[in-house]
Amino acid sequence: MTEFDKKGYVVVKKAVTKATSRFLYNYLILKREVSKFLMFNDYPHMTFETYGGFEGKGDMIPDTYSTYSDMAMETLLLATQPIVERKLKIKLYPNYSYARLYKNGDILKRHKDRFSCEISTTIFLGGGEWPIFVAKSKKENTKGVKINLKQGDMLIYKGMDREHWREKFNGVQSGQVFLHYNNVNSEGAEENKYDTRPYVGIPESFKKSK
Numbered sequence: 001m002t003e004f005d006k007k008g009y010v011v012v013k014k015a016v017t018k019a020t021s022r023f024l025y026n027y028l029i030l031k032r033e034v035s036k037f038l039m040f041n042d043y044p045h046m047t048f049e050t051y052g053g054f055e056g057k058g059d060m061i062p063d064t065y066s067t068y069s070d071m072a073m074e075t076l077l078l079a080t081q082p083i084v085e086r087k088l089k090i091k092l093y094p095n096y097s098y099a100r101l102y103k104n105g106d107i108l109k110r111h112k113d114r115f116s117c118e119i120s121t122t123i124f125l126g127g128g129e130w131p132i133f134v135a136k137s138k139k140e141n142t143k144g145v146k147i148n149l150k151q152g153d154m155l156i157y158k159g160m161d162r163e164h165w166r167e168k169f170n171g172v173q174s175g176q177v178f179l180h181y182n183n184v185n186s187e188g189a190e191e192n193k194y195d196t197r198p199y200v201g202i203p204e205s206f207k208k209s210k
Helices: 003-007 018-040 071-088 189-196
Strands: 009-012 065-068 092-103 108-111 119-127 132-135 144-147 154-157 164-166 173-183
Touching: 003 009, 009 071, 009 144, 018 065, 018 071, 018 092, 018 119, 018 173, 071 092, 071 119, 071 154, 071 173, 092 119, 092 189, 108 132, 132 154, 173 189
Parallel strands: none
Antiparallel strands: 009 154, 065 092, 092 173, 108 164, 119 154, 119 173, 132 144, 132 164
């Protein structure tokens, strides 16, 4: 049994170089500013799917910039897949990437994720460090382990099985990217590949309806 199987998570130090992390962090900041400009200047043909946007009231983190299936982040999804596979000693299907630029006061509520996030990772790209907590067992409302990531570090965790959360962010801004996979041996994994899109990098609207 691996460390991952026992604890439900594992940390990979320096999974991404600081230079790459810094580049992607600044890339996200630029993309957010472009999204703001397009939104405030009423360019309806420039969609959320292309430039990302700000999560609504019913979403995970209201008024915070996020982007699904960004091309650079999807490239990272594929590039880090071998690292995750080696660490966990399993083969994976890549599903999707999701990146956020968290702001002061944000709270990530305790939650579990959907099937596409069976094997999840979060990589700290830049800005203020912000610990993430992973529950010590599969049971709900159990105590969590506090995990501090440095720039370029990656946490791999069982997104479906273990509750995870972040307490109130007291910094100015924090860039994080989430990369999600399925174990190839999991039931339904092949049909769920690429989060049911034709391939990685394809917008969310191409997902198969269930």
